[in-house]
Amino acid sequence: MNKLAHWDANPVKSFAAFVASPEFALTSSRQRDLVPKPVSPESAAIYRFMFGKFAAWMLEERLKISTVTARDLHRFVQLAHDGHRDLNSKIAYRYLRLLERCYEYLERSPNPARDAIVGIDRAQITRDAPMTALNxxxxxxxxxxxxxxxxxxxxxxxxxxxxxxxxxxxxxxxxxxxxxxxxxxxxxxxxxxxxxxxxxxxxxxxxxxxxxxxxxxxxxxxxxxxxxxxxxxxxxxxxxxxxxxxxxxxxxxxxxxxxxxxxxxxxxxxxxxxxxxxxxxxxxxxxxxxxxxxxxxxxxxxxxxxxxxxxxxxxxxxxxxxxxxxxxxxxxxxxxx
CATH class of the missing domain: 1.10.443.10 (Intergrase catalytic core)
Incomplete structure (x- = not known):
């Protein structure tokens, strides 16, 4: 069974193994070390949480890693979180960038997350709404x-x-x-x-x-x-x-x-x-x-x-x-x- 088939069968478990591996670090655009360093346990937990939401959404939509398209990913980042997520928001870009790294590792071509990112005007990425607190x-x-x-x-x-x-x-x-x-x-x-x-x-x-x-x-x-x-x-x-x-x-x-x-x-x-x-x-x-x-x-x-x-x-x-x-x-x- 190839990597993509493994991810189709158990995406959450497969991602958890991937995010803890040196291969995940190699997909980072910031990676400059000759010997890649795994991400910290704290960062890995956040990435697992993000991917878990995506995996749950795929299950609801009856999609798999191998069948998701760029259009599907646009729907995910726009609708899956609060029903009105701006495609040009920072959180949308972070999700797509994380999934781009997954598809890069899985060697899926064309990379649907990379194609989805093309639809984002990075110059117009909005600031996350400031958190509100009561006085x-x-x-x-x-x-x-x-x-x-x-x-x-x-x-x-x-x-x-x-x-x-x-x-x-x-x-x-x-x-x-x-x-x-x-x-x-x-x-x-x-x-x-x-x-x-x-x-x-x-x-x-x-x-x-x-x-x-x-x-x-x-x-x-x-x-x-x-x-x-x-x-x-x-x-x-x-x-x-x-x-x-x-x-x-x-x-x-x-x-x-x-x-x-x-x-x-x-x-x-x-x-x-x-x-x-x-x-x-x-x-x-x-x-x-x-x-x-x-x-x-x-x-x-x-x-x-x-x-x-x-x-x-x-x-x-x-x-x-x-x-x-x-x-x-x-x-x-x-x-x-």
């Missing part, structure tokens, strides 16, 4: 608009999902969890003892959560602990099986990302917050931006967020944050950090 006032408005307010008269049988959503969104906003990390959060990953400031540690393991996340520990501050512990008590009373902190149903099955997105977006709408991305990513951006403004070193933030590379945390310095409208004393700026 302190906006964050308080978001928290005030959470579902499942304690004053609700609903009983546990009818209102438990809203109280689950409330606790989950508090945890995401105040502890900086990715959506996948919140969905996959396990009961035994929550610390049993509060720290000196009243917070609870969350020991996040990447398994079944996010492919590019690394094991890390973050802290839910005391402002959010009451919400989480109240939900955990209710979860116990409901006798929900399994280990997921925020299950989808009373059978303990996992939530879907789309469900979490809709619920978070609804909270943004109730709060009257018009942001470009009204989802969990903005909550995580807010956490990271505030940490930097409060003087948290970039290296420490990288560890807290479970990032593969320290330099990845630098992007949060440039998150778009509106000026605060309250009279509160402003904290240190990203520059100060």
């Amino acid at each position: 302190a006032d906006e964050l308080q408005r978001f928290l005030a608009a959470l579902p499942g307010q304690p004053a609700d008269d609903e009983g546990k049988a009818s209102g438990w999902k809203r109280r689950r959503d409330r606790a989950m969104q508090v945890t995401m906003a105040l502890a900086g969890l990715r959506v996948a990390e919140a969905i996959g959060l396990l009961v035994d990953e929550i610390g049993r003892q509060r720290d000196v400031e009243g917070g609870l540690t969350l020991n996040i393991t990447p398994e079944h959560k996010h492919p590019t996340s690394y094991e890390h520990t973050t802290t839910l501050p005391k402002e959010g602990v009451a919400e989480l512990t109240a939900w955990l008590d209710e979860r116990t009373e409901l006798k929900i099986p399994g280990a997921l902190v925020f299950p989808a149903n009373l059978e303990g099955e996992p939530l879907h990302k789309a469900t979490v997105y809709r619920q978070v977006k609804a909270t943004f709408e109730r709060a009257g917050l018009a942001v470009p991305r009204a989802g969990g990513r903005t909550l995580r951006n807010t956490f990271a931006s505030q940490q930097l403004r409060q003087g948290t070193p970039q290296s420490e933030l990288s560890t807290t967020l479970g990032l593969a590379l320290e330099r990845s945390a630098e992007a949060y310095k440039y998150a778009k944050v509106n000026e605060e409208t309250s009279d509160a004393e402003p904290g240190p700026t990203a520059k100060d950090a």
Whole structure:
């Protein structure tokens, strides 16, 4: 069986072997060493995550590595991620360049990814949209608009999902969890003892959560602990099986990302917050931006967020944050950090 047939049969496994090999380094346009150096484990994890999304898309489209065309690749980068990806965006180019390297290794001619790149005007490649973060006032408005307010008269049988959503969104906003990390959060990953400031540690393991996340520990501050512990008590009373902190149903099955997105977006709408991305990513951006403004070193933030590379945390310095409208004393700026 030739290489292309192997990739058709098991693309994810084949790519994982390729990205860890010297051959992958040889396909880099930046490779200048006589003896190619394999990519770092951190970079390999990111590449595997990217290719995994492409492999899942191929499966949905009933395509194979050997049958994908340049037109197919244009559809992938434009539609597969958020439904309206600009063909001239940086992320589109990165995906096509990665796939070009795969097809170069597989010696497929013509190279469909290279042909697809021809359709991109590299001089017009748009900047990735700046990440958005809430300021302190906006964050308080978001928290005030959470579902499942304690004053609700609903009983546990009818209102438990809203109280689950409330606790989950508090945890995401105040502890900086990715959506996948919140969905996959396990009961035994929550610390049993509060720290000196009243917070609870969350020991996040990447398994079944996010492919590019690394094991890390973050802290839910005391402002959010009451919400989480109240939900955990209710979860116990409901006798929900399994280990997921925020299950989808009373059978303990996992939530879907789309469900979490809709619920978070609804909270943004109730709060009257018009942001470009009204989802969990903005909550995580807010956490990271505030940490930097409060003087948290970039290296420490990288560890807290479970990032593969320290330099990845630098992007949060440039998150778009509106000026605060309250009279509160402003904290240190990203520059100060």
